Amino acid sequence: MAKVFWVVCPKCEKRYYVNRGLLGKDVQLFCPFCKSYFMSSEAKEIIA
Amino acid sequence: MAKDLRMFLQELRHKLPEEIVEIEREVDPAWEMGAVIQKFEEREQYPLLIFRRPKGNPYPVITNIFASRRRCAFALGSTPEHVAQDYWDRLRHPIAPVKIPAGQAPCKEVVEVGEQVNLLKFPVLTHHEWDAGPYLTASMVTLKWHGKDAYNTGLHRCWVKARNRMGVFFSPGKHNWHIHKENDLQGKKTRVVTWFGHHPQVYFGAQARGPFDVDEYSYAGGFTGEPLRLAPSETWGDEFLVPADAEIVIEGEILPGVEEVEAPFGEYTRYYGEQRYNPVIEVTAVTHRKDCYFHDLYVSHADNHIMGGFPLEARVFDAVRSVVPGVKNVYLPLAGCCRFWCFIQIRKRTEGEGKLALTAAMPADSRIKYFVVVDDDVNVTHEKEVLWAIATRTQFPDDLFIVTNTIGEALDPMAEENHLVNKMGIDATRPMRPFAERVAIPPDVLERVRLENLIPMPILKEIPTERM
Numbered sequence: 279m280a281k282v283f284w285v286v287c288p289k290c291e292k293r294y295y296v297n298r299g300l301l302g303k304d305v306q307l308f309c310p311f312c313k314s315y316f317m318s319s320e321a322k323e324i325i326a
Numbered sequence: 327m328a329k330d331l332r333m334f335l336q337e338l339r340h341k342l343p344e345e346i347v348e349i350e351r352e353v354d355p356a357w358e359m360g361a362v363i364q365k366f367e368e369r370e371q372y373p374l375l376i377f378r379r380p381k382g383n384p385y386p387v388i389t390n391i392f393a394s395r396r397r398c399a400f401a402l403g404s405t406p407e408h409v410a411q412d413y414w415d416r417l418r419h420p421i422a423p424v425k426i427p428a429g430q431a432p433c434k435e436v437v438e439v440g441e442q443v444n445l446l447k448f449p450v451l452t453h454h455e456w457d458a459g460p461y462l463t464a465s466m467v468t469l470k471w472h473g474k475d476a477y478n479t480g481l482h483r484c485w486v487k488a489r490n491r492m493g494v495f496f497s498p499g500k501h502n503w504h505i506h507k508e509n510d511l512q513g514k515k516t517r518v519v520t521w522f523g524h525h526p527q528v529y530f531g532a533q534a535r536g537p538f539d540v541d542e543y544s545y546a547g548g549f550t551g552e553p554l555r556l557a558p559s560e561t562w563g564d565e566f567l568v569p570a571d572a573e574i575v576i577e578g579e580i581l582p583g584v585e586e587v588e589a590p591f592g593e594y595t596r597y598y599g600e601q602r603y604n605p606v607i608e609v610t611a612v613t614h615r616k617d618c619y620f621h622d623l624y625v626s627h628a629d630n631h632i633m634g635g636f637p638l639e640a641r642v643f644d645a646v647r648s649v650v651p652g653v654k655n656v657y658l659p660l661a662g663c664c665r666f667w668c669f670i671q672i673r674k675r676t677e678g679e680g681k682l683a684l685t686a687a688m689p690a691d692s693r694i695k696y697f698v699v700v701d702d703d704v705n706v707t708h709e710k711e712v713l714w715a716i717a718t719r720t721q722f723p724d725d726l727f728i729v730t731n732t733i734g735e736a737l738d739p740m741a742e743e744n745h746l747v748n749k750m751g752i753d754a755t756r757p758m759r760p761f762a763e764r765v766a767i768p769p770d771v772l773e774r775v776r777l778e779n780l781i782p783m784p785i786l787k788e789i790p791t792e793r794m
Contacts, residue, residue, distance in 0.1 A: 297602040
């Protein structure tokens, strides 16, 4: 899936994917598992 | 009486009562209702479901209305074999809506505005594990064309984020996306009405995709055979009318330049759509019937697939008919989420008509990827039959063609960032030259021989079925 990159939530450490257009931008993201907001720069890991 | 969801339920209870399952025990709108649907699907059963006691909520949930092709055809006043033709015929005869006073509108038995608004009071379902939260999915989102007294309606998911705030996704290129985009560029608010819980015919009409600027409330009328009743909105009065016979209506505005994080969300593709930034609706009013049904459309499952497939079948049917008058039927199977695969049945009269049908069908809708044309002796609604025709009536590469890098579906997980996909057409019709004949039992013998006359019914019922 070339359109996405994966992020790892800094709080619950579960991972999900985000639109690739947001890659490299420091934007607010939302973890669907623990329902917390975080900045993409705070992600535990980004897998592009 | 105007057609509405209740009239449809009454008719269904009267004529096809076995199609409805009512569940009286408490079920959680978060995932549990979806688990019930999935368990039924595993048994190849697709009943309309009414959950009388959603956990922690007084409003019953109605879902899976569109999950059965037989039931959808019944709702349309058609048959499963003639949906494409009948859908197209209804689309060609729109009926303009009528306005009624707000006091006569059933959707306004309860009116909540401003601080009274609370979307959290409804049993909004969370559908799949990764979903960002509870989503409205049977939500017909209506916007108004610029400078016109014409409305555009489309089925768009809405994430209920707070008492008066929803995220909404307009798929790029769709009409509502264009209307909002133009407002956004001009720094203007976009007025939005989200309504749900109506007669299935209204849904079929309202989701039809017509040309730009056409009033799609009129399409709904074309499908019901009567003008859609509209009432003034609470927020804008006569300047924006809402469907009077819906169960629930939500009014709101999208602020220009405001986007928030939205999704992931389980899409019709049976994959999660990725998180992205999307517009937000600030809700100004909610109106509903006192004893409203909360209508859910179970996305990623048959409920979502079959409903969305009907208009595509109609569009392909019309496109092919313009060049191949012998087109008999068009069918989009569940195996392709009723979007990606398209089977076309024709009565072939001359060599080349199979490929002609394919070239006509391909531009009909960007979402369809793979097209197969078969003869009229092949049951186009049975994948096994279509696969048999491909296996025995094609010689690749002669009967196959591929178009590369054409516009596809944004939600297709294989599409590139600019939505480009490759499309394929297969001509699985028999060559016109002398060709092998398929085996058959003489029809009169098939008619005469009845298993129930040869084998006692208790034994017949006990013989196991096997899916092969």
